[in-house]
Amino acid sequence: MSLTAQRATAAPASDRETGAVSVLAVFAGDEAYGFPLSAVREILVPPPLTEVPRAPEHFLGVISVRGQIITLIDLPKMLHLEVEQAEPYGRILLVHNGDELVGVAVDRVIQVYRMKPEQIEYASAMGTELSDYVVGVGRVPSESSTDAEDMLILIDPVSLLGGMK
Amino acid sequence: MSDPRDNVQQEFLAEAHELVEALSRDLLLLDEAHHRNERIDPALINEIFRGVHTLKGIAGMFGYQHVGAVAHALEDLLDDLRLGRTVVGPQLLDVLFDSVERFERLLALDDPQSPEEAAGVQAYIAAVRSIGTEPAEEEDDPLEKYAIEPAVLSVLTEYEEHRLRACIREGLQLYRLRAAFDLTAIDDSIETLRDVASDDAEIITYLPSMEGGNEATIELVVLLASRVPEAELRAHFEGRYGTVEVIEERTHLPTLPPRLTSIPSAAVSVGPQPEDDPSQASTRSAANSVRVDIRKLDHLMNVVGELALVRSAVDRIVDRFKGESVHRQSLMDLDRIGRGFERQLSELRTGILDVRMVPLGQVFNKLARIVRQAARERDKQVRLVVTGADTEVDKLIVEELVDPLMHLVRNAIDHGIEPGDARTRVAKSAEGTLALNAYHKGSNVVIEVEDDGGGMDAHKLREAALSRGLLSADAGRELTRQEMLNLVFLPGLSTSSEITDLSGRGVGMDVVKTNILRMGGMISIASEQGTGTKITVTLPITLAIIRTLIVTIASRTFALPIAAVREAIPYVPKDVRTIQGREVITLRGETLAICDLARLFGFRGSSRAEGRFVVVGSVGNRELGFVVDRLIGQDDVIIKPLGKSLSSVRGFAGATDLGDQKVALVLDAPALFTEHFDGQDALRALETRV
Numbered sequence: 001m002s003l004t005a006q007r008a009t010a011a012p013a014s015d016r017e018t019g020a021v022s023v024l025a026v027f028a029g030d031e032a033y034g035f036p037l038s039a040v041r042e043i044l045v046p047p048p049l050t051e052v053p054r055a056p057e058h059f060l061g062v063i064s065v066r067g068q069i070i071t072l073i074d075l076p077k078m079l080h081l082e083v084e085q086a087e088p089y090g091r092i093l094l095v096h097n098g099d100e101l102v103g104v105a106v107d108r109v110i111q112v113y114r115m116k117p118e119q120i121e122y123a124s125a126m127g128t129e130l131s132d133y134v135v136g137v138g139r140v141p142s143e144s145s146t147d148a149e150d151m152l153i154l155i156d157p158v159s160l161l162g163g164m165k
Numbered sequence: 166m167s168d169p170r171d172n173v174q175q176e177f178l179a180e181a182h183e184l185v186e187a188l189s190r191d192l193l194l195l196d197e198a199h200h201r202n203e204r205i206d207p208a209l210i211n212e213i214f215r216g217v218h219t220l221k222g223i224a225g226m227f228g229y230q231h232v233g234a235v236a237h238a239l240e241d242l243l244d245d246l247r248l249g250r251t252v253v254g255p256q257l258l259d260v261l262f263d264s265v266e267r268f269e270r271l272l273a274l275d276d277p278q279s280p281e282e283a284a285g286v287q288a289y290i291a292a293v294r295s296i297g298t299e300p301a302e303e304e305d306d307p308l309e310k311y312a313i314e315p316a317v318l319s320v321l322t323e324y325e326e327h328r329l330r331a332c333i334r335e336g337l338q339l340y341r342l343r344a345a346f347d348l349t350a351i352d353d354s355i356e357t358l359r360d361v362a363s364d365d366a367e368i369i370t371y372l373p374s375m376e377g378g379n380e381a382t383i384e385l386v387v388l389l390a391s392r393v394p395e396a397e398l399r400a401h402f403e404g405r406y407g408t409v410e411v412i413e414e415r416t417h418l419p420t421l422p423p424r425l426t427s428i429p430s431a432a433v434s435v436g437p438q439p440e441d442d443p444s445q446a447s448t449r450s451a452a453n454s455v456r457v458d459i460r461k462l463d464h465l466m467n468v469v470g471e472l473a474l475v476r477s478a479v480d481r482i483v484d485r486f487k488g489e490s491v492h493r494q495s496l497m498d499l500d501r502i503g504r505g506f507e508r509q510l511s512e513l514r515t516g517i518l519d520v521r522m523v524p525l526g527q528v529f530n531k532l533a534r535i536v537r538q539a540a541r542e543r544d545k546q547v548r549l550v551v552t553g554a555d556t557e558v559d560k561l562i563v564e565e566l567v568d569p570l571m572h573l574v575r576n577a578i579d580h581g582i583e584p585g586d587a588r589t590r591v592a593k594s595a596e597g598t599l600a601l602n603a604y605h606k607g608s609n610v611v612i613e614v615e616d617d618g619g620g621m622d623a624h625k626l627r628e629a630a631l632s633r634g635l636l637s638a639d640a641g642r643e644l645t646r647q648e649m650l651n652l653v654f655l656p657g658l659s660t661s662s663e664i665t666d667l668s669g670r671g672v673g674m675d676v677v678k679t680n681i682l683r684m685g686g687m688i689s690i691a692s693e694q695g696t697g698t699k700i701t702v703t704l705p706i707t708l709a710i711i712r713t714l715i716v717t718i719a720s721r722t723f724a725l726p727i728a729a730v731r732e733a734i735p736y737v738p739k740d741v742r743t744i745q746g747r748e749v750i751t752l753r754g755e756t757l758a759i760c761d762l763a764r765l766f767g768f769r770g771s772s773r774a775e776g777r778f779v780v781v782g783s784v785g786n787r788e789l790g791f792v793v794d795r796l797i798g799q800d801d802v803i804i805k806p807l808g809k810s811l812s813s814v815r816g817f818a819g820a821t822d823l824g825d826q827k828v829a830l831v832l833d834a835p836a837l838f839t840e841h842f843d844g845q846d847a848l849r850a851l852e853t854r855v
């Protein structure tokens with residue numbers, strides 16, 4: 001098992017006191033997204049993709065990971081955004097969906113942030129139209145400049161993958 | 166799976182289900198013997214008793230109170246039965262058969278102690294208890310007539326004593342066999358003796374003899390009862406064991422102990438006493454087999470798949486260096502090792518598949534119970550004829566098959582086979598016949614459910630379809646008889662029992678068809694009015710691995726299960742004609758509908774114009790030509806399901822890794838046929854019903 005997976009299982013315990021969560025930040029389309037690290041099993045370099053004819057367009061197709069057939073989804077499309085996942089995408093996140101693993105195609109992985117509750121604005125409190133799959137927005141120190149902040153769209157993998165049709 | 170408590174629980178459930186399955190099987194044997202008025206083998210009753218006893222024991226340990234209570238009541242009843250205190254009759258058989266259903270229900274409960282079940286369990290136990298004992302008619306004790314030592318008689322268990330009396334009443338001759346056994350291997354030797362004896366003689370008991378034997382051996386006196394002439398029995402045992410002597414009827418009466426006790430003295434505890442430890446027999450017979458979770462086999466199969474990938478990676482390295490002369494010898498060695506590896510790998514794959522195989526007899530036993538039950542409910546006489554019960558199929562298929570087959574069997578009895586008087590009126594025997602046949606055909610297994618009942622009325626089916634608006638009047642007129650029969654699979658037609666009772670088939674045939682299709686199988690009907698109906702189900706032997714034809718369509722690779730392929734012919738665009746908007750070609754004088762897969766899948770402009778092929782598919786009694794670009798070759802592939810989110814995409818049975826991490830989709834021929842011939846709507850209707 002990969003290092004990320006070990007961290008994913010180890011992280012929640014140490015975060016328990018502070019209420020902080022580990023978030024994996026990625027770029028897809030033009031936006032930065034955050035996935036709870038505990039939901040991510042692995043990060044892959046994309047293997048060859050096989051498209052599935054007549055599948056809904058937010059499905060990119062299927063890939064084989066060590067003999068297992070994995071469905072690959074297009075994150076921006078899933079969120080009904082106009083932008084598409086750029087081709088070629090740089091990485092695939094393998095995300096737990098119940099017993100199944102699902103692949104999420106992203107451009108690149110930024111880093112893992114430890115986010116405290118006060119860094120997160122929950123969707124319910126923002127009053128704007130956000131997709132059901134979005135938990136809220138997280139603020140993290142900017143990659144480019146030291147005093148600015150970047151915004152992460154925090155994804156709820158359970159409802160994201162559970163809502164796939 | 167990781168919680169040890171869960172594991173233990175699973176183990177218990179698996180063992181309990183096995184016991185209930187065995188119980189069901191034994192009850193069918195008992196029922197059959199009873200119906201034929203044959204002598205009921207005491208070993209069979211003992212076997213049933215032991216199974217229930219073991220179930221009672223393990224249910225108690227795992228807190229399955231209700232299961233334990235039911236088993237306890239049954240155990241008492243069976244004890245009465247084996248001791249001759251009650252006899253096999255219809256009421257007793259009914260109660261015993263009910264127990265199978267009841268056990269299965271109780272084992273399926275989330276809460277094994279569920280208070281809601283208590284009332285039902287109590288009622289059932291009362292029913293068990295209500296079967297009174299019928300004491301054997303009092304007569305002179307036959308034992309008194311034989312010269313059996315009181316010392317022997319006094320240590321017989323109640324069961325042994327009962328068997329001894331029963332054997333004498335049946336007119337069997339009693340023998341005494343004296344034989345020496347090796348002390349260290351005595352359990353096995355006695356087991357062998359039982360096997361040797363089983364056909365010719367019944368072993369009543371064995372006791373260590375007072376004389377004979379030394380440090381390493383012990384002499385046993387075995388009391389036998391047999392119908393076989395003395396000389397034959399001597400020939401059978403004397404060479405191998407020791408002396409056989411006849412126990413004569415004696416002329417004057419001995420003084421018997423007033424009441425034979427059932428408590429064995431210390432002297433008897435030499436060999437295994439079945440009464441004392443009923444689980445021992447089953448443990449011994451199961452010693453050579455293990456129970457395996459099917460998921461573990463799936464995991465092994467995946468590992469084999471990964472090994473195949475490793476192997477192809479090694480191949481590529483060999484290829485890369487092939488042009489160079491430097492390491493020629495090493496490359497040749499590597500190539501040879503690679504081929505050996507491949508051979509072993511394919512053996513490993515076959516081996517794992519073999520483990521997944523179970524005989525269809527498991528399903529047939531369940532069906533036999535349904536037959537019995539349905540026949541009694543409908544007050545019809547039905548004879549069940551089973552062939553090919555040892556035909557093996559993948560465990561997963563067996564599980565999925567139970568429901569559809571149960572449905573077909575019920576239908577055949579409810580609506581197919583006529584009541585006795587109706588049958589005699591048309592010069593059929595009053596007893597109807599239901600045949601379950603299974604056999605292998607290529608890489609498929611075929612299961613037939615055939616009855617000699619009234620058959621289906623094709624015209625009534627058409628009328629029903631017309632009146633429910635499932636068929637236009639125009640279309641209805643053009644139907645062949647076979648097409649009318651196939652209407653029974655339409656959703657919405659067979660949901661009304663009133664209509665289908667008339668047509669001779671029950672409800673839910675559409676669901677049966679859907680289930681069979683989902684397993685990659687097909688179902689067809691043949692029916693003659695007045696003579697009977699035959700439903701044929703064809704299934705792949707295994708869901709895990711299938712032989713496929715690899716093709717490309719617009720530069721994409723697909724696999725088509727060979728089971729559905731008849732032949733491949735060159736595609737000649739100018740020969741294509743259009744009938745009612747559908748493309749057809751003529752093949753050996755017959756019209757063949759074709760389906761351009763590139764167009765169906767919406768691949769734009771990339772298909773080749775020249776040199777394409779038509780792969781002629783055959784499913785059930787229909788044929789359809791799939792137009793593809795190139796034929797790559799045949800390959801055995803491990804078929805994997807598409808994820809949950811893609812399972813609603815039509816036309817694919819799954820996907821497979823062709824090695825090198827390249828995935829090919831496996832075409833679902835039955836679904837493509839349905840889509841082509843019956844249209845999207847029919848397919849969607851089928852899907853929404855599942």
